[in-house]
Amino acid sequence: MKPVNQFGNCRECGAELVDWERVHKRDINDAKHTFKALKHEKFRHDYWHREIDQDAVDHALRKGQIELRKAATHRIRKYVGEVHEMPDGKKRPYRDGQQTPYSGNSIFYAQHATACCCRKCIEYWHNISQGRDLTNDEIAYLTDLVMLYIEEKLPNLTDQAQKVPRKRRQSQKSSSTEDEGGKSFNGN
């Protein structure tokens, strides 16, 4: 890998800097390296450095790590794991490429950051072919990536649920609405 200025690279430029063979092994013990590679892609990079909105933080803390992991597994299985035959004859998840919102839940942030958001990203980054259901092992690996991201971003997350008092709506506004409005979507 060459030394990089990773900021602002397009997917194609950033891709040259990625050790694909290593990333595509899908070794959870090598997640640190995989995460470093993911940050070469501008869109992912932004998700690693973006603050998780307060609603999403509160939601995560109220669930706790154990329940959040269950929710992540469910989310990945149902929205990216299961494929259905589409009118064009191809099999893919419903609304593939648009099924993962950009905010409101820490799992969504994690899915974008770790390229577990849609089957195109999963194929590109994790070398899992489209057109079929994800296997349990694949879902487990992607869930592990998602949870590692969440644990890094939310160091206060505990195994069990925490009581988080309701916040005043006012103070949340700026953090939960930025970066959302009608951004065009390009397969991420």
Ligand SMILES: [Zn+2]
């Ligand atoms: Zn995607």
